[in-house]
Amino acid sequence: MSSRTSTSRMSRGRRGGMHGSRWGDVLTPGRVVVGVLLILCLVFIFENTGETKIRLLIPEVIMPLWLALLAVGLIGFICGAFLFFHRRR
Secondary structure, eight states: OOHHHHHHHHHHHSSSSSSSSSSHHHOOHHHHHHHHHHHHHHHHHHHHSSEEEEEEESSSEEEEEHHHHHHHHHHHHHHHHHHHHHHOO
């Protein structure tokens, strides 16, 4: 193996192309979007720590607002996933 061949192989990235830096592999657009959404979710949680009263038929529950909204969001996600996968069959 010549030195030219080994140098050429070492400078290639994971995908086989030549890359000047590894940031292109780490910071993909999808990962940036997920990171921004994660930061927004953390800001939302820390801003909405106050307690709220929730009444469902008879019982009244006191819980943090972010937890109540998270529960409603999860219920909506489950219903949407059920409809999406039910139609695909």
